[in-house]
Amino acid sequence: MNATIKLEKEKHYPVLLDEILSIITPHYSGTLIDCTFGLGGYSKKILKIPSSKVIAIDRDKEVRKFSENLEKKYKDKFKFYNIKFSQIDTLNLYNEEIKYIIFDLGYSYNQIKDPKKGLSFHSKGKLNMKMGFNSFSANDVIKNLEKEELEKIFRVFGEEKDSIRIANNIIKVRKKKDIDTEELVKIIENCKKKIYTKTHKATKIFQALRIFVNQEVSELIYGLINATKLLKPGGMLLVITFHSLEDKIVKFFFKNFSEQKSVSRYLPKDKEKKLLFKIYNKKSITPSIEEIHKNPPSRSAKLRCAIKKEDTNNFELEFLNKFQKLIDIENLGKKL
Ligand SMILES: C[S@@+](CC[C@H](N)C(=O)[O-])C[C@H]1O[C@@H](n2cnc3c(N)ncnc32)[C@H](O)[C@@H]1O
Numbered sequence: 001m002n003a004t005i006k007l008e009k010e011k012h013y014p015v016l017l018d019e020i021l022s023i024i025t026p027h028y029s030g031t032l033i034d035c036t037f038g039l040g041g042y043s044k045k046i047l048k049i050p051s052s053k054v055i056a057i058d059r060d061k062e063v064r065k066f067s068e069n070l071e072k073k074y075k076d077k078f079k080f081y082n083i084k085f086s087q088i089d090t091l092n093l094y095n096e097e098i099k100y101i102i103f104d105l106g107y108s109y110n111q112i113k114d115p116k117k118g119l120s121f122h123s124k125g126k127l128n129m130k131m132g133f134n135s136f137s138a139n140d141v142i143k144n145l146e147k148e149e150l151e152k153i154f155r156v157f158g159e160e161k162d163s164i165r166i167a168n169n170i171i172k173v174r175k176k177k178d179i180d181t182e183e184l185v186k187i188i189e190n191c192k193k194k195i196y197t198k199t200h201k202a203t204k205i206f207q208a209l210r211i212f213v214n215q216e217v218s219e220l221i222y223g224l225i226n227a228t229k230l231l232k233p234g235g236m237l238l239v240i241t242f243h244s245l246e247d248k249i250v251k252f253f254f255k256n257f258s259e260q261k262s263v264s265r266y267l268p269k270d271k272e273k274k275l276l277f278k279i280y281n282k283k284s285i286t287p288s289i290e291e292i293h294k295n296p297p298s299r300s301a302k303l304r305c306a307i308k309k310e311d312t313n314n315f316e317l318e319f320l321n322k323f324q325k326l327i328d329i330e331n332l333g334k335k336l
Contacts, residue, residue: 015287015291030097031096099236102238274311281303284303
């Protein structure tokens with residue numbers, strides 16, 4: 001009995017699927033881009049809507065196999081591309097009317113558990129974390145970056161309190177031997193106080209390395225910018241985030257470009273700034289208790305949606321400037 005329950009939980013569940021369907025189904029029209037195809041949980045359901053058309057993207061070449069059946073079954077309605085979502089602007093969209101663009105950030109259960117990818121601190125052997133189209137691995141980072149650079153990555157991308165101590169110890173150990181996954185976990189554990197914590201002591205450092213190796217901040221920022229440009233007014237962006245850094249970026253993007261700021265009420269209406277978005281849900285949508293019970297990792301998911309109002313100039317520069325410090329940290333990877 002217990003084993004069955006455990007097995008049921010140990011698979012990938014599409015997060016907030018009912019909520020997404022209830023937003024897009026009632027007035028569905030046009031083509032939807034699923035920027036994070038994964039196991040196709042969203043695409044499969046959306047393709048069942050009679051008038052739907054789906055273009056799916058994923059950076060992981062191993063997920064193509066999950067798209068093959070759909071490509072056969074829905075020849076005229078579905079197409080898969082193995083690219084990063086920051087490159088969404090390179091898709092040949094001919095005259096597609098792009099009405100919805102969805103991002104379900106992070107990785108699926110299968111990817112996290114895949115020992116070759118090495119995303120988890122339970123993996124063994126050489127550090128990796130490359131998810132597709134990467135120029136360096138976690139091993140290159142741990143082996144080559146300076147102490148101060150490692151410390152910054154751990155502190156900013158992992159919000160790790162012991163970042164200095166951990167970076168110091170990595171430098172000491174790497175002078176004597178190669179640091180593989182198990183060795184890195186050992187270093188982190190040795191730097192931490194021997195108190196009980198709910199999450200594994202290595203969680204934050206592994207998150208930070210994964211973000212850095214996959215350039216997740218730049219991916220998200222350029223993904224949002226390029227997706228917004230593809231939408232016509234009336235089109236919708238739907239984004240599911242799983243940690244505070246991602247949510248901060250999405251929240252700023254939608255809020256900042258949907259508000260009139262410091263415009264005098266005495267100015268004529270036509271002098272008001274054009275607005276890029278209208279926010280669909282002021283408060284983020286989160287999974288129900290039932291969903292969290294069935295799929296515990298969904299507990300940190302937040303869905304934010306915005307409707308494009310009109311094309312505006314220079315939103316890109318303002319958005320990039322706001323998060324330039326984070327992009328600069330990811331750019332440290334250019335020397336690897
Ligand atoms: C959480 S899973 C999506 C699961 C999917 N919604 C489903 O229901 O099956 C996220 C997927 O996005 C992909 N991904 C993450 N970052 C990406 C990026 N920058 N470009 C393209 N795909 C990305 C991952 O490889 C993974 O397959």
